[in-house]
Amino acid sequence: MPATFDALKRVIPGSAPMAPATGTAPLDIPIPDVTDLGSSIHTLDRVHTDITESGPGAALRTARSAAADFRREFAATGTPAHVSTHDLVTLPYPTKFGLWRAPASPVPFLFITNRMVVIRWLDSDGTPRTLLWEPSDVELDSNTPYFATLRDATPGAVQNQIVREHTTVQQALAREGIRQEDVDYLAFDHLHTQDVRRLIGTTTPQADISPEAPVPAAFPNARLVVQRAELLAMRDLHPMQRPWYQPETFVDLDPERLLLIDGDRLLGPGVAIVRTPGHATGNQTLVLNTGTGIWAMSENVVATECLTPEHSTIPGVAGWARKWGQEVVINANTIESTATQYDFCVLEKTLVDRAQADGRFLQFFPTSELTPSVFGPGTRPTFEHRGLRHDA
Numbered sequence: 001m002p003a004t005f006d007a008l009k010r011v012i013p014g015s016a017p018m019a020p021a022t023g024t025a026p027l028d029i030p031i032p033d034v035t036d037l038g039s040s041i042h043t044l045d046r047v048h049t050d051i052t053e054s055g056p057g058a059a060l061r062t063a064r065s066a067a068a069d070f071r072r073e074f075a076a077t078g079t080p081a082h083v084s085t086h087d088l089v090t091l092p093y094p095t096k097f098g099l100w101r102a103p104a105s106p107v108p109f110l111f112i113t114n115r116m117v118v119i120r121w122l123d124s125d126g127t128p129r130t131l132l133w134e135p136s137d138v139e140l141d142s143n144t145p146y147f148a149t150l151r152d153a154t155p156g157a158v159q160n161q162i163v164r165e166h167t168t169v170q171q172a173l174a175r176e177g178i179r180q181e182d183v184d185y186l187a188f189d190h191l192h193t194q195d196v197r198r199l200i201g202t203t204t205p206q207a208d209i210s211p212e213a214p215v216p217a218a219f220p221n222a223r224l225v226v227q228r229a230e231l232l233a234m235r236d237l238h239p240m241q242r243p244w245y246q247p248e249t250f251v252d253l254d255p256e257r258l259l260l261i262d263g264d265r266l267l268g269p270g271v272a273i274v275r276t277p278g279h280a281t282g283n284q285t286l287v288l289n290t291g292t293g294i295w296a297m298s299e300n301v302v303a304t305e306c307l308t309p310e311h312s313t314i315p316g317v318a319g320w321a322r323k324w325g326q327e328v329v330i331n332a333n334t335i336e337s338t339a340t341q342y343d344f345c346v347l348e349k350t351l352v353d354r355a356q357a358d359g360r361f362l363q364f365f366p367t368s369e370l371t372p373s374v375f376g377p378g379t380r381p382t383f384e385h386r387g388l389r390h391d392a
C-alpha cells in the first residue's frame, strides 16, 4: 500500500489540535470497575512494593530475583495455540528517544516498524480466545500531537518516502482466517498515540470521523484490556505526557468495552500481561511461552540489543553502556519515571529466553522494532526479530 500521511489530512484537515498543556480540567474518561481477567499473578508484586517503599535502586535487585521466579512458574503454564506477528507501519522516530543518550549518529530520526501480534488459546473450559496485541489504527494514531506536529513540518513528498504502511489490522486478520467478531481482547503495552474509537466504537457521534451516528466497532465482541493506572493517568495528563496521548478520543468510549485490570494476569496457557511501569504510568508487557521458550513484547526498548548493549554494533551504544555502567538502553520519549523503566527492562531481560538465531540476543521483541533505513545512517540494528510465528 502506498504510504502517505496525506490521506490523514483528508480525514482531519489542518493541524491536529494541541490541547492546552496546563490548567486543563480532568477529562471524563470512563473508569469502570476492575475485572478478574484470567488469574492473578503475585510473583512480581514485590518489585512494585520496593519501588514504592524503597525506591528504584532496591527494586532493581528485586526485579532480577522476582523475574527469575516468575520465569519458572510461567513456563509451567503451557503454550498458546497460535502466535503470529503482522507488520503495520514503518515510520520515523526521534533517535534521541529510541536510543536514549547512547547513539553516536547525529541523524534526528531512526525508523521503527510497528507490528500487531495475534494470540489464540483455549480457556480451561475449552472456549477459544483471541487477543490482538497492538492493533493500532495507524490512520487515527497519526493525529497524536507529537506526530501531527512533525507531519505538519514535513513536506508531503518527504512523508511519502519515509512512512511505509504495510497492512491494516483487518487485512492481517483476514490472512489468518480470523473473523473480526471472533476477537475477544485488544491490548496495547500503553496508550501513547492510540485512538481506539474505530476498534471498539463510541456511545455518541464523533465530529471528526462519524458526525451523524456513534462510531461502529470494528471488533463487535472485543474489549480493551488496560491497566486502571493508565486510564487514570489519561484523565489528567501531565504536560510531559500530553504530546503522546489522544485522551479526548477516550471520553465517549462505552465503559462496557473497557476491561480494566490492576496487576499482573495470566490470561491463558503461556499468555500473561504484566505491569512494567516507567515508560508510561500504566505500561504493561505481553509475556508468551512458545516452542522456543519465553518471549516478552513491549515498547520499553526499540531493539533487543538494547537489553544486551554490550553486543550492539550500532555506533555509540556499547561504548555508552560500558562508560556509564548501564545494562539497558531505554526507549525514553516521556521520561515519566526513567529509573523505574530501567528496572522493568531488567525484569523483561531476566524472564525471557535467548534468541535461537543468535544467543547474544534475547527473545525480547519490541512491538515497535528498530528497522534499517537509508534515511537513518548509524542506526542499523545488529539483530532484528522481524517476525514470530508459533502454532501448537
Ligand SMILES: [Zn+2]
Binding pocket: 190, 192, 244, 279, 280, 299, 333
Ligand atoms: Zn510510548
